[in-house]
Amino acid sequence: KNGKGRKGDSPMMTNLTLNILNEAFKQPFSPFFVMVHNSDAEPLYVRGQEASDALATLAENGDSTDLVSHYDGADGVYFAGTEGGLTLGGETLSFMVEVTDEFPLVTIASMAVNTNDCFVALNGVPLLPGMVLDTPGLDAGSEENNENCTSIPGPACDPQSGNVADGEGEGFVHIHRGVRGDTNLTLDFDWRNPMMRVSVSE
Numbered sequence: 001k002n003g004k005g006r007k008g009d010s011p012m013m014t015n016l017t018l019n020i021l022n023e024a025f026k027q028p029f030s031p032f033f034v035m036v037h038n039s040d041a042e043p044l045y046v047r048g049q050e051a052s053d054a055l056a057t058l059a060e061n062g063d064s065t066d067l068v069s070h071y072d073g074a075d076g077v078y079f080a081g082t083e084g085g086l087t088l089g090g091e092t093l094s095f096m097v098e099v100t101d102e103f104p105l106v107t108i109a110s111m112a113v114n115t116n117d118c119f120v121a122l123n124g125v126p127l128l129p130g131m132v133l134d135t136p137g138l139d140a141g142s143e144e145n146n147e148n149c150t151s152i153p154g155p156a157c158d159p160q161s162g163n164v165a166d167g168e169g170e171g172f173v174h175i176h177r178g179v180r181g182d183t184n185l186t187l188d189f190d191w192r193n194p195m196m197r198v199s200v201s202e
Contacts, residue, residue, distance in 0.1 A: 012100055012101040013098055013099070013100050014098070014099050014100070014202065015096050015097070015098050015202070016096065016097050016098075016099060016106075016127055016129065016200055016201070016202060017094055017095070017096050017200070017201045017202070018094065018095055018096075018097060018106075018108070018127070018198055018199075018200060019092050019093075019094045019198070019199040019200075019201065020032070020084075020087065020092060020093045020094070020108070020196060020197070020198055021090075021091075021092045021196065021197040021198075021199070022087050022088060022089050022090065022091055022092075022093075022195075022196065023089075023134070023191075023194055023195055023196060023197055024089050024112065024137070024191040024195045025089045025090075025188075025191060026089060026114060026156070026188055026189045026191075027089060027112040027113070027114050027115065027118075027137075027154075027189065027191055027195065028086050028087060028088045028089065028112070028113050028114065028154060028155065029084075029086070029087040029093070029110040029111070029112065029113070029120065029196070030058070030062030030063075030064075030086065030110050030111040030113050031062070031064060031082050031083065031084050031085055031086075031110070032064070032082065032083045032084050032093070032095075032108050032109065032110045033058060033064035033067045033068065033080075033081075033082060033107075033108065033109045033110070034079070034080070034081055034082065034083050034095070034097065034106075034107070034108050035067075035071055035077060035079065035080045035081075035106070035107040035108075036077075036078040036079040036080075036097055036098065036099055036103050036105070036106055036107075037071075037076050037077045037078060037103055037105050037107065037124070038076045038078075038102060038103050038104065038105055039076065039105065039124070040075050040076025041071070041074060041075065041076035041077050041105075041124075042071075042074070042076075043107075043123060043124055044067075044107050044109060044121060044123050044124070045121070045123060045138075045140075045173045046173070047138075047172075047173050047174060048172050048173065048174070049172055049173060050141065050171060050172055050173075051140040051141060051142050051172075051173050052070070053066065054066035054067045054069075054070045055067065055109070055119075055140060055142075055173075056117065056140050056142035056143075058109055058110075058111055058119060059111055059117040059118065059119040059138075059139075059140035059142060059143075060111070060116065060117045060140070060142060060143050060151075060153075060163075060165060061111070061153055061163065062110075062111040062113050062153055062154075064082050064109070067080070067109070068080050068081060068082060076103075077103075078098075078099075078100065078102075078103035079097070079098070079103075083095040086113070087110070097127075099127070104126045105124045105125065105126055106122060106124075106125055106126075106127050107121070107122060107123055107124050107125075108121060108122050108198075109121040109122075110196075111153075112137055112154075112176075112195065113152075113153055113154030113155070114152060114154035114155070114156040114157075114185065114189045115137075115145070115147075115152065115154070115176070115179070115185075115189075116143045116144065116145045116146060116147065116151055116152060116166070116169075117139060117140040117141070117142050117143040117145070117169060118137045118138065118139055118140075118176045119137070119138050119140060120135055120136075120137060120138065120195050120196040121135065121138060122135065122198060127200045128200065129200055129201055129202040130200065130201070131198075131199070131200040132197065132198070132199045132200070133197070133198045133200075134194035134196070134197050135194055135195065135196045135197075135198070136175050136176070136193035136194055136195055137175070137176040137178075137191065137193060137195040138173055138174070138175060138176055139169075139170065139173065139174050139175065139176040139177070140169070140173060141169045141170040141171050141172045141173055141174060142169045143165055143166060143167060143168075143169045144166055144167025144168065144169055145169075145177070145180075146166055146167060146183060147179060147180060147181075147182070147183040147184055147185040148166065148183050148184050149161040149162075149184040150162045150163070150164055150166065151163060151164055151165065151166040152184070152185070156184075156185060156189055157184065175193070178190045178191060178192075179191075
């Protein structure tokens, strides 16, 4: 666990297992950004507002490095790191988080890699054993949804195609509209929400 964000060891610690099911058919999830924190921490995003540069990097490239660097050691943050690898449709990724009475909130985020800037997330949720949460795909609003392989990192596209940023996007975080299927991506890569299911156990 990081040090700068901690305010002392809590007497009440709980280990929770998060079982993350990818409910989308052809939209693999990138490695997950994971954070345990309290309300003093800056939220990952606010719907209707512009995504941070670090979140945009995750949503466009599947890379959580900037998010970890931004939050690790920040005020109100107990832990910030990365879990898992590529999680395909129908697969479940499981990992453990430690929450305390002082740091009860969990944030996770991952890119749907066959898109321009779609991501899935829990945004500062107080998790408890037995909870099951179904969440939609979100659009970071940071890149135009051109569905061209020159701007998509996922296995739907040739790895040599580039994945360069393209366009300004919509400018705010919102529910993703899915895949239109009129350029490089076909409708096989579309989905219907929810996109991710998180089941919590102790």
